[in-house]
Amino acid sequence: MATAVYLNSASSNPFQATKGKYAAQSVRAVPIRVLSVGKKRSRELQLMVDEYAEKIKYYCSFEDVQIRPNPRNARDQRAQVDDEDAAMMNHIRSDDWVVMLDERGQDIRSEEMAELIGNAGNMGASRLSFCIGGPYGHGRKMRERANKSIKLSSLVLNHQIALLVLMEQLYRSWTILKGQNYHH
Numbered sequence: 001m002a003t004a005v006y007l008n009s010a011s012s013n014p015f016q017a018t019k020g021k022y023a024a025q026s027v028r029a030v031p032i033r034v035l036s037v038g039k040k041r042s043r044e045l046q047l048m049v050d051e052y053a054e055k056i057k058y059y060c061s062f063e064d065v066q067i068r069p070n071p072r073n074a075r076d077q078r079a080q081v082d083d084e085d086a087a088m089m090n091h092i093r094s095d096d097w098v099v100m101l102d103e104r105g106q107d108i109r110s111e112e113m114a115e116l117i118g119n120a121g122n123m124g125a126s127r128l129s130f131c132i133g134g135p136y137g138h139g140r141k142m143r144e145r146a147n148k149s150i151k152l153s154s155l156v157l158n159h160q161i162a163l164l165v166l167m168e169q170l171y172r173s174w175t176i177l178k179g180q181n182y183h184h
């Protein structure tokens with residue numbers, strides 16, 4: 001039977017062996033993908049993304065999917081967003097659990113992000129897809145399809161910065177779920 005992941009402070013359970021702030025959770029590791037619209041990344045950014053990807057892969061399968069911006073060289077913003085939206089939707093399956101990254105999304109804490117990842121398997125998701133939009137953000141199809149919309153900050157971030165912050169938070173989430181000594 002599915003059990004929901006609720007994060008309680010490890011100190012409330014003295015029998016739980018853990019070095020971190022939270023007790024280790026037993027979770028089904030659902031594969032994670034990050035879909036992001038963006039031009040070719042700088043070498044420096046790619047190195048940092050790869051570094052986090054390797055860390056995340058220690059816990060679950062991980063894929064970094066890049067989507068070409070403005071794939072049909074549309075002249076106006078609306079058409080560009082629609083084309084990027086369609087390209088992103090092509091990568092999403094019906095049983096994916098889709099998290100849209102958006103400056104107007106729900107403000108969540110790192111512990112809530114960890115719960116989201118920990119509970120994905122219990123919700124019947126076969127895959128978790130985190131989606132980062134292009135220069136003008138997400139289109140209508142993505143907004144309708146997303147199971148959840150979250151913000152990383154109240155500031156608007158460059159998509160590459162958003163990607164890096166997301167990668168670190170995915171890694172952080174897993175260390176929280178495993179009760180490891182990274183999150184304080």
Ligand SMILES: C[S@@+](CC[C@H](N)C(=O)[O-])C[C@H]1O[C@@H](n2cnc3c(N)ncnc32)[C@H](O)[C@@H]1O
Pocket residue numbers: 100101102103104131132133134135136137138150151152153154155156157158159162
């Ligand atoms: C340059 S931003 C697009 C900004 C645009 N004003 C919009 O309405 O989305 C490119 C992408 O980065 C991500 N992003 C930027 N700031 C963010 C934030 N504060 N929280 C979450 N995602 C953010 C979103 O996925 C966004 O679609």
